[in-house]
Amino acid sequence: MSARDESDDTDCDPTISCSACEACCCRLEVILMGDDDVPVELTVEDRWGGWVMRRLDDGWCAALDRKTMKCTIYERRPGVCLEYPTGGSDCIIERSRHLTRDLTSGDA
Ligand code: SF4
Numbered sequence: 001m002s003a004r005d006e007s008d009d010t011d012c013d014p015t016i017s018c019s020a021c022e023a024c025c026c027r028l029e030v031i032l033m034g035d036d037d038v039p040v041e042l043t044v045e046d047r048w049g050g051w052v053m054r055r056l057d058d059g060w061c062a063a064l065d066r067k068t069m070k071c072t073i074y075e076r077r078p079g080v081c082l083e084y085p086t087g088g089s090d091c092i093i094e095r096s097r098h099l100t101r102d103l104t105s106g107d108a
């Protein structure tokens with residue numbers, strides 16, 4: 001298991017697994033809801049006065065372990081992360097974007 005949760009959504013591609021992914025979706029903005037309970041030092045206020053997960057200069061969420069590419073607050077990750085469908089269309093798009101970024105930067 002990587003950063004997000006595996007999904008049993010039937011619209012999702014079952015061949016995609018977080019364990020074989022560089023946490024591509026953990027570069028997205030994660031908007032926090034009222035019942036989320038994440039360490040405050042990992043959050044930041046956005047320009048509209050809402051709260052989001054803080055991201056570091058490399059673009060990934062501050063809660064991501066850069067060595068394992070796993071979520072360090074997995075048990076208390078925000079609802080947005082909990083419900084993100086592995087293998088769903090958004091996941092596939094983010095994985096594709098990440099691959100394109102790597103190819104463009106020569107990191108692949
Ligand atoms: S982009 Fe998809 S496969 Fe990768 S960590 Fe996120 S949900 Fe999992």
Ligand code: SF4
Pocket residue numbers: 003004025026027030053061062063064065070071072073074077078081
């Ligand atoms: S809280 Fe965890 S699952 Fe959510 S974006 Fe950050 S590292 Fe990824």
